[in-house]
Amino acid sequence: MDLEAILDVMGCKTRRDIINLLTDEPRFVSEISKELEVGQKAIIEHLRAMEELGLLSSSFQKIERGRPRKYYDISQDIQIQIFIGPGAIKMNVIGQEFSELHTLEGRIHMGETEVTEELQKLIKKYDNAKKHAEKLLSDLEVQKDKTSQ
Numbered sequence: 001m002d003l004e005a006i007l008d009v010m011g012c013k014t015r016r017d018i019i020n021l022l023t024d025e026p027r028f029v030s031e032i033s034k035e036l037e038v039g040q041k042a043i044i045e046h047l048r049a050m051e052e053l054g055l056l057s058s059s060f061q062k063i064e065r066g067r068p069r070k071y072y073d074i075s076q077d078i079q080i081q082i083f084i085g086p087g088a089i090k091m092n093v094i095g096q097e098f099s100e101l102h103t104l105e106g107r108i109h110m111g112e113t114e115v116t117e118e119l120q121k122l123i124k125k126y127d128n129a130k131k132h133a134e135k136l137l138s139d140l141e142v143q144k145d146k147t148s149q
Contacts, residue, residue, distance in 0.1 A: 003093050005053050006080060014038055015046050019074065022056070026073040047072050051110075054103035058110070076102055 009015050017036050021027060029047065033040045050056045057075035060068040083090040100122055104115050 002053075003080070003091055006055070006078065006093065007091075009050055009053060009055060010080075012046070014042070015050060018043070018046055018050070019055070022072060022074050026059075026071040028069040028071050032072070051075075051106065054106055057106050075106060 014036065018032055021032055021035055027035075029040050029043050032038075032047075033043045036043070047056060047058075051058060051072070054075060055078065056072050058070050058072050060070050062068045078093060081090075081092050104118055104122065107115055
């Protein structure tokens with residue numbers, strides 16, 4: 001998940017308020033709009049942006065009367081680490097190893113079917129990362145063998 005995009009989302013008070021509401025339970029647009037006293041069109045745009053980023057997921061739930069409602073929920077835990085000190089600023093998203101996969105999964109659940117190429121690229125990326133990690137492990141074992149002799 002792109003740190004700049006997360007910080008951009010979190011820089012908007014309305015979006016922070018929406019996320020705060022969703023920590024309690026999934027909600028639908030009119031609930032969020034009423035609770036925050038913000039128009040539904042604006043809420044929909046905020047939800048769309050956060051869902052595209054992968055912060056939120058949505059699902060339809062049937063109700064007794066009327067059309068099914070689209071409920072929004074927080075899709076995954078995200079932890080941001082920011083260090084600011086003399087001569088250094090460091091920021092990273094902790095635990096983002098599979099965030100691209102979660103984003104694609106969310107798009108698939110939203111009905112998007114044109115993600116095959118992106119999934120293939122992601123699989124290749126994960127395969128390359130695995131090969132690199134295995135090489136590092138092998139090199140480390142060789143170093144250990146040399147130092148123990």
